[in-house]
Amino acid sequence: xxxxxxxxxxxxxxxxxxxxxxxxEFVIPAIPVEWSKxxxxxxLASPICLQLASLARMAPMRIADIIVPLLPRVDYLSRIxxxxxxYINLHLDPQWLSGQVKIILDAGDAYGNVPLGKQQxxxxxxxxANPTGPLHIGSGRNAVIGDALANVLAAAGYDVxxxxxxxDAGTQMGLFSETLYARYAQALGRSEAxxxxxxxxxxxxxxxxxxxxxxxxxxxxMPRADALKGLxxxxxxxxxxxxxxxxxxxxxxxxxxxxxxxxxEDGTFGYVMTLLREGRHVLEKDGAVxxxxxxxxxxxxxxxxRSNGAPGYFASDIAYHYDKFVRRGFDRVIDVWGADHQxxxxxxxxxxxxxxxxxxxxxxxxxxxxxxxxxxEVVRLSKRTGDIVxxxxxxxxxxxxxxxxxxxxxxAESQMDFDLDLAKEQSNENPVYYxxxxxxxxxxxxxxxxxxxxxxxxxxxxxxTHPMEQALIRSMLVLPEVIELAALNLAPHHLAAYAQExxxxxxxxxxxxxxxxxxxxxxxxxxxxxxLVRAARAVLAKVLHIMGMSAPEQM
RNA sequence: GCCCCUGUAGCUCAGCGGAUAGAGCAACUGCCUUCUAAGCAGUCGGCCAGGCGUUCGAAUCGCCUCAGGGGCGCCA
Numbered sequence: 001x002x003x004x005x006x007x008x009x010x011x012x013x014x015x016x017x018x019x020x021x022x023x024x025e026f027v028i029p030a031i032p033v034e035w036s037k038x039x040x041x042x043x044l045a046s047p048i049c050l051q052l053a054s055l056a057r058m059a060p061m062r063i064a065d066i067i068v069p070l071l072p073r074v075d076y077l078s079r080i081x082x083x084x085x086x087y088i089n090l091h092l093d094p095q096w097l098s099g100q101v102k103i104i105l106d107a108g109d110a111y112g113n114v115p116l117g118k119q120q121x122x123x124x125x126x127x128x129a130n131p132t133g134p135l136h137i138g139s140g141r142n143a144v145i146g147d148a149l150a151n152v153l154a155a156a157g158y159d160v161x162x163x164x165x166x167x168d169a170g171t172q173m174g175l176f177s178e179t180l181y182a183r184y185a186q187a188l189g190r191s192e193a194x195x196x197x198x199x200x201x202x203x204x205x206x207x208x209x210x211x212x213x214x215x216x217x218x219x220x221x222m223p224r225a226d227a228l229k230g231l232x233x234x235x236x237x238x239x240x241x242x243x244x245x246x247x248x249x250x251x252x253x254x255x256x257x258x259x260x261x262x263x264x265e266d267g268t269f270g271y272v273m274t275l276l277r278e279g280r281h282v283l284e285k286d287g288a289v290x291x292x293x294x295x296x297x298x299x300x301x302x303x304x305x306r307s308n309g310a311p312g313y314f315a316s317d318i319a320y321h322y323d324k325f326v327r328r329g330f331d332r333v334i335d336v337w338g339a340d341h342q343x344x345x346x347x348x349x350x351x352x353x354x355x356x357x358x359x360x361x362x363x364x365x366x367x368x369x370x371x372x373x374x375x376x377e378v379v380r381l382s383k384r385t386g387d388i389v390x391x392x393x394x395x396x397x398x399x400x401x402x403x404x405x406x407x408x409x410x411x412a413e414s415q416m417d418f419d420l421d422l423a424k425e426q427s428n429e430n431p432v433y434y435x436x437x438x439x440x441x442x443x444x445x446x447x448x449x450x451x452x453x454x455x456x457x458x459x460x461x462x463x464x465t466h467p468m469e470q471a472l473i474r475s476m477l478v479l480p481e482v483i484e485l486a487a488l489n490l491a492p493h494h495l496a497a498y499a500q501e502x503x504x505x506x507x508x509x510x511x512x513x514x515x516x517x518x519x520x521x522x523x524x525x526x527x528x529x530x531x532l533v534r535a536a537r538a539v540l541a542k543v544l545h546i547m548g549m550s551a552p553e554q555m
Numbered sequence: 556g557c558c559c560c561u562g563u564a565g566c567u568c569a570g571c572g573g574a575u576a577g578a579g580c581a582a583c584u585g586c587c588u589u590c591u592a593a594g595c596a597g598u599c600g601g602c603c604a605g606g607c608g609u610u611c612g613a614a615u616c617g618c619c620u621c622a623g624g625g626g627c628g629c630c631a
Contacts, residue, residue, distance in 0.1 A: 038575075047573045053611065060611080085611085087574065130631065171630055197630095288629055306629040313631050342559055343626045368560060369625070409579095410568060413560055415624055417567070422580085431579055433593045445590045497569055500578065511586095511595045518589090533590095555593065 001114075001480050002076065006044055006090060007031040009077075013070040014052070022066045026055040035478065042081070042089035043474060049086040060086025097473050098464035098528075104476055104535040112479035112542050116487055117158030123324060124150040126336040127247070128165040131239035132176040134203055135246050135391040137370045137407075137418055138338055143391075144407045144548060145367055146336040147252045148492035151546040153334075156487035161255045161330070164243075165320065168236055169261045170313060175199065177232035181219070183208025184231060188217050201388060207238055246391050250400050251548050260316045268327075269311065269319040272355075273304070276318070281354040291318070293350045302347050314344075318351050325357050334363045334490060342366045365490055367412035373419040389420070398423045401549045405432040408547055409496035431500050436552050438503035439544065441510060442537040443553040449516050449530055459527025468509040469532060475505040476539045483546075492547070499543045506536055 010031050017023040033046045049063040056063055064082040071080060078093035104111050126146020129139045147162070154160045167173065179199045185192035187209040194200065211219075211234055219227035240257070247254070263269045276282045276291070283290045287307035291314065292298065304315045324333050337344075345364050352359040372379040372389055379389055395403055397420065406423065409431070410416045449455040464470070482498040485491070514522075515529040541551040 032573080034573085036574095037577090041574080045574085047612090050573065050611070083574080085574080128631095167631065175630095286629080290629090303629045308629075310629085312629065317631095339560065339625045341626085341631075344631085345559085366560075366625095371624085406567095414568075415561060419567085422567080425580095429580065429593075434579085437591080437593050441591060441594085448590050493569080497578080500569095504578085507594060508596090510590080514590070516590050555591075 002477055003033045003044065003481060006033045009071055009074065010046055010048055012072060013067045016070045017066050023056050036089065041083065043092040044090045046088045049088065064088055094465050094470060095462055097470055098461045100473055100477060101461050101464065101531050101535045104538060105531060108538065109542065111538060112483050113155050114157060114480050114484045116156040116484060117153060119157060119159050120331040121329060122153055122158045122332040122334065123161045123163055123330045124334045125163045125165055130167045130172050131236055131243060132172055132199060133201060134242055136388055137372050137391055137394055140391045140394065140403060141367055141370050141407045142336050142338065143247065143250055143252055144404045145365065145412055145492060147548050148408055148495065148546060149334065149490060151548065152483060152486045152492050155483050155546060164254045164257045166240065166257055166259050168259050169264065169316065173232065176235060177228045179204050180207055180211065180231045180235040181228055184211045185220060187212035188220060190220065207235055210238065249395050250404060263316055263319040263323065268323055269315060272319045272322045276354060279354055293354065314347065317348065321351065321362065322355055325361065332361050332363065334365060336365045339366055339368045363490060365412055368415040371417045373417050375421045394420065402430055402432045404548050405496060409493055411491060411493050435499045435503040435544065437555055438506045439537060439540045439551045440553060440555040442533050445515050445533055452516065454516060455527055455530035457527065459531050460524055461528055461531060463525050463528045464532055466513055468512045472505045472509045472532065472536060475502045476535060479539055479542065495543055495547050499547065502540060502543065
């Protein structure tokens, strides 16, 4: 990455200055190098001398004047200057810059990848909504954050696995089956009440009718407990199908759907309980079994097994993460959770320590809730009351690409409003289309060139000296930095901003630079620009794909 | 009461220690006989919630206040 190269260069120069006594000895801090935001300040800039002033006990301008002459000569820099009050501004060599087009083209789809993860095994677990109702917009946010992050990490050199944790055990699932039983019985003409705290949504009526249509009345002629068990499995498969379809609608494919129930059936939970007992991390109190970080009771203790004998969700989580880290050997695990689970995070890290695992290997991304609005008015969501706008409805209304872009473009920790009417209204004036349009335009250029049988050979890239050409290449060089930034901070929203920026550079270039020319005198530049545009297409497609969006060839 | 997240342009949000704070939408001006005008160029719009601190330098870090959201279940 060019920024890192420049930072290394500066570091060398500082060290050299220290060695020859021009600067006093001090530990050199990390060297910041940024892309210049303003014209006339070069391409890259570093404020390092401002930072060194106190360490070197010298004015920033003087430090800069010492360092700059000591910078090794490199092919990628054409000019370096010092600017008040001590910035070092660096100009990239135009020939080097245009030569990057070939590097991008040669790298192809791998361009932008970064060797950060060193093929470490990382699991991203996301959505994992209770299979007791359809997905809503919040799950949508979870989905795009998780999926895009998985893509980012793959591009950053991790060996990534995507997983959905199916909460098919526990109280909520029990209520779900009870509700389904009631709706099923009702569908067959028997009056049966939905439990008080059951699921009131209309979708449960449909599930009941569907179960009745597909399985007849056989569950009414068996003991209730058996019927509940049978209907539980049927309801679960209906809901998982629905969730899987929604995910696929957004282009999300899981490597594994992990059953919570399996942790109890295969003995994992029992084994982990033994470990916790041996490690003195459990305590019996009030007829329940509690997790306690140090073995003695305090008010932050958490129930593992309830006094009625049933394990709680935390019990499953411990066993589940034991399975992830110890059994399956993931180096890192990333869980994506809504803000309503935020209080659970400290316990998870305490659990990691109790299992003897490094808590840093578990990252939990907490995203703030999405407020769904309809022409400015808040739409409250609750699976329980059934007042729900499903993710599916939103996807069908607004389109998967737009939903993905919108939900992805904001940082996880910022709350966001999703106005259905606005999203639909804007869907023609959307950044989504702006970015995809850039890609489609490029494809159109390339199609034209093919029709005219131009651009089969490569051009002379040295001709790419127009400011817009250079600016476009500069933007393309940022991709690896963005991937690294997003991977390091587990913050895929940076991709959205980058995609917008890159598309903008392309559109400006498009206005100023004609690519396919029929004038014989333009043949050389046409070939070079076709290379440029092909590189831009690859970069644009790469970002779009990492974000999980399509890169249309025409619009 | 305690804990977490957030307060940046009319709206939705980027920026999160560096030089004149950005984008989209909204409003207004221009630009299609040439590769898609779902585009481009420009104008308008900001005491970066408020206060105090740290720093050569703060939208960015710390503390306090105010405002919004979330949490503080033997639910997940």
